[in-house]
Amino acid sequence: DAGITQSPRHKVTETGTPVTLRCHQTENHRYMYWYRQDPGHGLRLIHYSYGVKDTDKGEVSDGYSVSRSKTEDFLLTLESATSSQTSVYFCAISEYRVDEQYFGPGTRLTVT
Amino acid sequence: ILNVEQSPQSLHVQEGDSTNFTCSFPSSNFYALHWYRWETAKSPEALFVMTLNGDEKKKGRISATLNTKEGYSYLYIKGSQPEDSATYLCARDRGSTLGRLYFGRGTQLTVWP
Numbered sequence: 001d002a003g004i005t006q007s008p009r010h011k012v013t014e015t016g017t018p019v020t021l022r023c024h025q026t027e028n029h030r031y032m033y034w035y036r037q038d039p040g041h042g043l044r045l046i047h048y049s050y051g052v053k054d055t056d057k058g059e060v061s062d063g064y065s066v067s068r069s070k071t072e073d074f075l076l077t078l079e080s081a082t083s084s085q086t087s088v089y090f091c092a093i094s095e096y097r098v099d100e101q102y103f104g105p106g107t108r109l110t111v112t
Numbered sequence: 113i114l115n116v117e118q119s120p121q122s123l124h125v126q127e128g129d130s131t132n133f134t135c136s137f138p139s140s141n142f143y144a145l146h147w148y149r150w151e152t153a154k155s156p157e158a159l160f161v162m163t164l165n166g167d168e169k170k171k172g173r174i175s176a177t178l179n180t181k182e183g184y185s186y187l188y189i190k191g192s193q194p195e196d197s198a199t200y201l202c203a204r205d206r207g208s209t210l211g212r213l214y215f216g217r218g219t220q221l222t223v224w225p
Contacts, residue, residue, distance in 0.1 A: 031211055042116070042201065042215035043156070050211070058212060090155065097211040098144050100158030 003027055004104035006091050012110045019078040021107050023091030025071075031094045032074040033101065034058075034066065036087040043090065049074055050097065081111045116204050118216035125192050126224055132188045133219040135202030139183035144205040146213060147176055147187055151198045159187075159200075192223040 003026030013019050023032060034046040035058075045058030047066040055066050063085060065077045078085055088108050092101040117136045125131050135145065144163045148156040160169040165180040173190045189196055199220045203213035 033211075033213075040217070042217045043203075043213075044215070045212055048212065059214070094211065098161070098163070098205060100146065100161050101156075101213070102158070103155035105155055 004091060004093055004102060006089075006104040006107045008107060009105065010108045012112060013081050014112055015082060016080050019081050019109065019111075021076045021089055021091075021109070023074045023076070023104055025074075025093050027093060027095070027102070028071060029093040029095045029102075030071075031097060031099075032068065033092040033094075034064075034074065034076045035090045035092065036060065037090060037106075038087050046076065046089075078109075081109075083111050085109065086111045116202060116214050116216040118200075118202060118219050120219060121217070122220040122222070124222045124224065127193060129192050129223075130188065130190045131192055131221065132186050133200060133221075135185045135187070135216055137183050137185075137202075137204045139180060141206050142180045142183070142204070145178055145180075145185050146203040146205065147185070148201040148203065149198050150201055150218065156201060187219075189221070192221070194223045194225050197221055197223050 005024045007022045033048040035043040037043050044060045046064050049055045049068040067075045088106050090106050091104040094101045119134050146161050147159040150156040160176050162178040167178040169176050175188045178185045199218040201218045203215040
Protein backbone atom coordinates (compact mmCIF):
# COMPACT_ATOMS: atom_id res chain seq x y z
CA ASP A 1 0.00 0.00 0.00
CA ALA A 2 1.16 3.50 -0.82
CA GLY A 3 2.14 5.43 2.29
CA ILE A 4 -0.66 7.97 2.54
CA THR A 5 -2.27 9.08 5.76
CA GLN A 6 -5.02 11.58 6.37
CA SER A 7 -5.80 13.39 9.58
CA PRO A 8 -8.14 13.65 11.25
CA ARG A 9 -10.10 10.62 10.10
CA HIS A 10 -13.35 11.95 11.51
CA LYS A 11 -14.36 15.47 12.46
CA VAL A 12 -17.54 17.19 13.51
CA THR A 13 -17.49 20.95 13.42
CA GLU A 14 -19.90 23.85 13.50
CA THR A 15 -20.93 26.10 10.65
CA GLY A 16 -18.61 29.07 10.31
CA THR A 17 -15.54 27.50 11.91
CA PRO A 18 -12.28 26.99 10.02
CA VAL A 19 -11.16 23.42 9.40
CA THR A 20 -7.88 22.05 8.08
CA LEU A 21 -7.43 18.53 6.80
CA ARG A 22 -3.98 17.08 6.35
CA CYS A 23 -2.67 14.61 3.82
CA HIS A 24 0.77 13.14 4.42
CA GLN A 25 2.68 10.86 2.05
CA THR A 26 5.92 8.96 2.39
CA GLU A 27 6.27 8.07 -1.32
CA ASN A 28 7.90 11.33 -2.44
CA HIS A 29 5.35 11.59 -5.26
CA ARG A 30 5.14 14.92 -6.98
CA TYR A 31 1.39 15.10 -7.57
CA MET A 32 -1.22 15.33 -4.83
CA TYR A 33 -4.98 15.73 -5.04
CA TRP A 34 -7.97 16.45 -2.82
CA TYR A 35 -11.35 14.96 -3.73
CA ARG A 36 -14.74 14.94 -2.10
CA GLN A 37 -17.23 12.12 -2.38
CA ASP A 38 -20.95 12.67 -1.92
CA PRO A 39 -23.96 10.40 -2.47
CA GLY A 40 -25.18 10.66 -6.06
CA HIS A 41 -21.89 12.08 -7.25
CA GLY A 42 -18.67 10.52 -8.32
CA LEU A 43 -15.42 11.64 -6.80
CA ARG A 44 -14.95 15.34 -7.55
CA LEU A 45 -11.61 17.08 -7.60
CA ILE A 46 -11.29 20.07 -5.27
CA HIS A 47 -7.65 21.13 -5.72
CA TYR A 48 -4.45 19.52 -6.81
CA SER A 49 -0.74 20.17 -6.52
CA TYR A 50 2.03 19.50 -9.02
CA GLY A 51 4.89 20.41 -6.73
CA VAL A 52 5.84 22.34 -3.64
CA LYS A 53 3.96 25.65 -3.67
CA ASP A 54 2.37 24.75 -7.03
CA THR A 55 -1.37 24.22 -6.81
CA ASP A 56 -4.39 24.61 -9.03
CA LYS A 57 -8.16 24.50 -8.78
CA GLY A 58 -10.28 21.50 -9.56
CA GLU A 59 -13.92 21.04 -10.38
CA VAL A 60 -15.39 22.13 -7.02
CA SER A 61 -12.87 24.53 -5.48
CA ASP A 62 -15.19 27.26 -4.14
CA GLY A 63 -14.91 27.55 -0.36
CA TYR A 64 -11.63 25.62 -0.18
CA SER A 65 -7.99 26.58 -0.17
CA VAL A 66 -4.86 24.43 -0.17
CA SER A 67 -1.21 24.70 0.66
CA ARG A 68 1.83 22.58 0.02
CA SER A 69 5.00 23.78 1.70
CA LYS A 70 6.68 20.35 1.70
CA THR A 71 6.58 17.48 -0.77
CA GLU A 72 5.01 15.16 1.77
CA ASP A 73 2.17 17.36 3.06
CA PHE A 74 -0.89 18.76 1.30
CA LEU A 75 -3.33 20.71 3.45
CA LEU A 76 -6.96 21.43 2.62
CA THR A 77 -8.59 24.33 4.46
CA LEU A 78 -12.23 25.23 4.74
CA GLU A 79 -12.03 28.88 5.78
CA SER A 80 -15.59 28.98 7.10
CA ALA A 81 -17.26 25.59 7.03
CA THR A 82 -20.79 25.26 5.68
CA SER A 83 -23.23 22.35 5.88
CA SER A 84 -22.79 21.78 2.13
CA GLN A 85 -19.18 20.83 2.87
CA THR A 86 -20.26 17.81 4.89
CA SER A 87 -18.62 15.04 2.91
CA VAL A 88 -15.94 12.39 2.81
CA TYR A 89 -12.64 13.84 1.69
CA PHE A 90 -9.98 11.75 -0.02
CA CYS A 91 -6.41 12.65 -0.70
CA ALA A 92 -4.59 10.97 -3.58
CA ILE A 93 -1.06 10.96 -4.93
CA SER A 94 0.60 10.02 -8.20
CA GLU A 95 4.18 9.80 -9.28
CA TYR A 96 3.60 11.17 -12.78
CA ARG A 97 0.98 13.51 -14.13
CA VAL A 98 -0.72 10.79 -16.17
CA ASP A 99 -0.53 7.85 -13.83
CA GLU A 100 -2.67 5.79 -11.53
CA GLN A 101 -3.56 7.61 -8.38
CA TYR A 102 -3.21 6.13 -4.89
CA PHE A 103 -5.86 7.14 -2.42
CA GLY A 104 -5.65 7.79 1.29
CA PRO A 105 -8.13 6.34 3.80
CA GLY A 106 -10.45 9.36 3.74
CA THR A 107 -11.69 11.90 6.27
CA ARG A 108 -15.35 12.06 7.18
CA LEU A 109 -16.29 15.68 7.92
CA THR A 110 -19.64 16.68 9.33
CA VAL A 111 -20.57 20.35 9.54
CA THR A 112 -23.52 20.99 11.86
CA ILE B 113 -18.07 19.59 -16.71
CA LEU B 114 -17.19 16.40 -18.55
CA ASN B 115 -19.93 13.79 -18.72
CA VAL B 116 -18.47 10.46 -17.79
CA GLU B 117 -21.35 8.02 -17.68
CA GLN B 118 -21.27 4.50 -16.31
CA SER B 119 -23.81 1.77 -16.83
CA PRO B 120 -25.44 -0.06 -15.31
CA GLN B 121 -25.65 1.77 -11.99
CA SER B 122 -25.76 -1.55 -10.14
CA LEU B 123 -25.45 -5.19 -11.02
CA HIS B 124 -26.14 -8.39 -9.10
CA VAL B 125 -24.66 -11.64 -10.37
CA GLN B 126 -24.12 -15.16 -9.11
CA GLU B 127 -20.68 -16.49 -8.28
CA GLY B 128 -19.09 -17.84 -11.44
CA ASP B 129 -20.96 -15.54 -13.82
CA SER B 130 -18.97 -13.33 -16.13
CA THR B 131 -20.02 -9.72 -16.29
CA ASN B 132 -19.18 -6.46 -17.97
CA PHE B 133 -19.97 -2.81 -17.60
CA THR B 134 -19.56 0.32 -19.65
CA CYS B 135 -17.92 3.70 -19.24
CA SER B 136 -18.88 6.37 -21.80
CA PHE B 137 -17.12 9.68 -22.22
CA PRO B 138 -16.80 12.53 -24.72
CA SER B 139 -14.30 11.42 -27.34
CA SER B 140 -12.92 14.88 -28.02
CA ASN B 141 -9.69 15.98 -26.36
CA PHE B 142 -9.11 12.54 -24.85
CA TYR B 143 -5.87 11.61 -23.14
CA ALA B 144 -6.38 8.71 -20.73
CA LEU B 145 -9.07 6.56 -19.14
CA HIS B 146 -8.69 5.18 -15.62
CA TRP B 147 -10.51 2.31 -13.91
CA TYR B 148 -10.65 2.02 -10.13
CA ARG B 149 -12.10 -0.58 -7.80
CA TRP B 150 -13.69 0.67 -4.58
CA GLU B 151 -14.65 -1.75 -1.85
CA THR B 152 -16.98 -0.66 0.92
CA ALA B 153 -15.16 1.03 3.83
CA LYS B 154 -11.92 1.14 1.85
CA SER B 155 -10.28 3.57 -0.57
CA PRO B 156 -10.38 3.44 -4.38
CA GLU B 157 -7.69 1.21 -5.82
CA ALA B 158 -6.30 1.62 -9.33
CA LEU B 159 -6.97 -1.15 -11.85
CA PHE B 160 -5.92 0.26 -15.20
CA VAL B 161 -4.79 3.41 -16.97
CA MET B 162 -5.41 3.26 -20.70
CA THR B 163 -4.37 5.78 -23.31
CA LEU B 164 -4.40 4.25 -26.79
CA ASN B 165 -7.40 3.48 -28.96
CA GLY B 166 -7.82 -0.29 -29.03
CA ASP B 167 -5.88 -0.70 -25.78
CA GLU B 168 -6.63 -3.86 -23.84
CA LYS B 169 -5.41 -4.41 -20.30
CA LYS B 170 -5.72 -7.44 -18.06
CA LYS B 171 -5.19 -8.12 -14.37
CA GLY B 172 -6.12 -11.62 -13.31
CA ARG B 173 -9.80 -12.18 -14.14
CA ILE B 174 -10.42 -8.50 -14.86
CA SER B 175 -9.81 -6.94 -18.24
CA ALA B 176 -10.66 -3.69 -19.97
CA THR B 177 -10.86 -2.36 -23.50
CA LEU B 178 -10.81 1.18 -24.82
CA ASN B 179 -12.38 2.85 -27.85
CA THR B 180 -11.35 6.50 -27.92
CA LYS B 181 -12.97 7.27 -31.28
CA GLU B 182 -16.47 6.44 -30.10
CA GLY B 183 -15.82 7.29 -26.45
CA TYR B 184 -16.31 4.12 -24.44
CA SER B 185 -14.49 1.56 -22.36
CA TYR B 186 -15.65 -1.86 -21.19
CA LEU B 187 -14.60 -3.60 -18.00
CA TYR B 188 -14.98 -7.38 -17.94
CA ILE B 189 -14.85 -9.73 -14.99
CA LYS B 190 -14.57 -13.41 -15.82
CA GLY B 191 -15.97 -15.92 -13.35
CA SER B 192 -17.07 -13.37 -10.72
CA GLN B 193 -16.29 -14.13 -7.10
CA PRO B 194 -17.86 -12.65 -3.94
CA GLU B 195 -14.61 -10.77 -3.32
CA ASP B 196 -15.18 -8.91 -6.61
CA SER B 197 -18.12 -7.13 -4.98
CA ALA B 198 -17.25 -3.44 -5.11
CA THR B 199 -18.01 -0.24 -6.93
CA TYR B 200 -16.07 0.14 -10.16
CA LEU B 201 -15.24 3.70 -11.14
CA CYS B 202 -13.95 5.05 -14.39
CA ALA B 203 -12.39 8.46 -14.83
CA ARG B 204 -11.35 10.47 -17.83
CA ASP B 205 -8.20 12.53 -18.14
CA ARG B 206 -8.39 15.30 -20.76
CA GLY B 207 -5.37 16.28 -22.76
CA SER B 208 -5.60 19.94 -21.81
CA THR B 209 -5.79 19.33 -18.06
CA LEU B 210 -3.52 16.38 -17.55
CA GLY B 211 -3.81 14.66 -14.20
CA ARG B 212 -7.23 16.15 -13.41
CA LEU B 213 -9.60 13.22 -13.39
CA TYR B 214 -13.34 13.43 -14.00
CA PHE B 215 -15.04 10.43 -12.44
CA GLY B 216 -18.25 8.67 -13.32
CA ARG B 217 -20.65 7.66 -10.56
CA GLY B 218 -19.61 4.04 -10.70
CA THR B 219 -21.16 0.63 -11.19
CA GLN B 220 -21.90 -1.20 -7.95
CA LEU B 221 -21.31 -4.93 -8.39
CA THR B 222 -22.64 -7.52 -5.95
CA VAL B 223 -21.63 -11.14 -6.43
CA TRP B 224 -23.78 -13.65 -4.55
CA PRO B 225 -22.25 -16.94 -3.45
